[in-house]
Amino acid sequence: MTSTAPFGARLDDVVVRFGKNRRMLPDGTLVKDEASTALDGATVVIRPGTITGVLGRNGAGKTTMLSLLAAFTRPTSGTVVVGPEGAEEDPWENPWITSGTQLVRESGDLMNDEKVSTSLSYYADMRPDWSTETAGRLLDLFEVDVRKKPSALSRGKRSAVGATVGLAARAPLTIFDEVYLGMDAPTRYAFYDELLADYAEHPRTVLLSSHLVEEVERLFEDVIVIDRGRVLLAEPADEMRARGFSLTGSKDAVERLLAGRRVLHRQQLGTTVQVTLEGALEDDELAAARAAGVEVGAVPVQDLFVRLTDPRGVPS
Numbered sequence: 001m002t003s004t005a006p007f008g009a010r011l012d013d014v015v016v017r018f019g020k021n022r023r024m025l026p027d028g029t030l031v032k033d034e035a036s037t038a039l040d041g042a043t044v045v046i047r048p049g050t051i052t053g054v055l056g057r058n059g060a061g062k063t064t065m066l067s068l069l070a071a072f073t074r075p076t077s078g079t080v081v082v083g084p085e086g087a088e089e090d091p092w093e094n095p096w097i098t099s100g101t102q103l104v105r106e107s108g109d110l111m112n113d114e115k116v117s118t119s120l121s122y123y124a125d126m127r128p129d130w131s132t133e134t135a136g137r138l139l140d141l142f143e144v145d146v147r148k149k150p151s152a153l154s155r156g157k158r159s160a161v162g163a164t165v166g167l168a169a170r171a172p173l174t175i176f177d178e179v180y181l182g183m184d185a186p187t188r189y190a191f192y193d194e195l196l197a198d199y200a201e202h203p204r205t206v207l208l209s210s211h212l213v214e215e216v217e218r219l220f221e222d223v224i225v226i227d228r229g230r231v232l233l234a235e236p237a238d239e240m241r242a243r244g245f246s247l248t249g250s251k252d253a254v255e256r257l258l259a260g261r262r263v264l265h266r267q268q269l270g271t272t273v274q275v276t277l278e279g280a281l282e283d284d285e286l287a288a289a290r291a292a293g294v295e296v297g298a299v300p301v302q303d304l305f306v307r308l309t310d311p312r313g314v315p316s
């Protein structure tokens with residue numbers, strides 16, 4: 001256990017706009033930059049003591065949301081609270097909350113001009129539940145030489161240091177924002193295994209954003225999908241998986257089972273058709289599908305995510 005109960009979090013109608021700055025052009029003209037809206041009325045609850053996947057297409061607002069929780073950014077409007085259940089507080093300039101929140105970004109947030117060991121000592125001092133034993137073991141596993149400066153490490157090794165910081169900190173709210181970048185497949189899988197094992201022994205709240213959905217979806221208990229600054233869905237991963245199913249079989253047999261259903265995706269190979277549909281089959285429909293030689297399958301979270309956030313909408 002960490003010494004503090006896992007943190008939950010809540011965003012209520014949060015808007016974040018960037019860049020309404022005035023700028024002087026070389027000819028002396030004053031221009032006002034277009035504001036860009038990163039979050040546009042985002043409302044979500046993050047359950048304490050879960051591993052939650054944060055999914056969204058490029059520019060959807062994931063990093064902005066995670067930065068709000070770690071008090072790296074402030075909302076333009078709306079409220080953000082973080083903390084143990086029933087004692088959540090605004091994280092902004094709130095040392096009690098921020099000392100319990102570890103955000104790991106792609107950059108690893110290491111001191112560039114110092115040895116990696118210096119950054120690790122800094123995190124060890126800052127995080128009340130820091131595990132020196134875990135840090136040492138993971139650095140050995142990832143084969144990181146902590147006597148080097150971050151600039152002398154490969155991108156994958158820098159990410160591995162970030163992953164190590166995130167796990168060794170044992171923070172009640174631990175956030176990994178695309179921490180896998182640059183890591184090769186064996187290192188990423190080692191990280192996922194370590195995350196699950198450490199989480200089982202030391203329950204806390206983990207948020208994980210990743211574009212490698214197929215790889216990480218097995219870790220998720222909850223999933224948040226962000227689409228163009230809004231929360232499209234936030235629910236247990238099993239509920240998300242139950243949002244759809246696939247049918248594979250001959251075109252005619254599959255077509256007969258489509259009636260009235262929303263088709264999320266369709267592909268055809270010769271006379272065989274595979275469709276992804278929203279909802280679930282009733283028992284009699286399932287029996288009819290089997291009798292017609294149509295295979296009924298689950299849909300990976302990756303596919304549902306891609307279809308549900310398709311900017312062209314879903315085919316009718």
Ligand SMILES: Nc1ncnc2c1ncn2[C@@H]1O[C@H](COP(=O)(O)OP(=O)(O)OP(=O)(O)O)[C@@H](O)[C@H]1O
Binds near residue numbers: 038057065
């Ligand atoms: N500091 C900033 N200044 C101006 N615009 C910003 C800033 N940070 C983010 N944005 C804009 O806000 C939107 C959301 O960005 P954000 O980084 O949160 O998305 P993301 O879902 O993490 O994307 P990606 O998957 O590509 O990393 C984007 O349009 C981005 O250009």
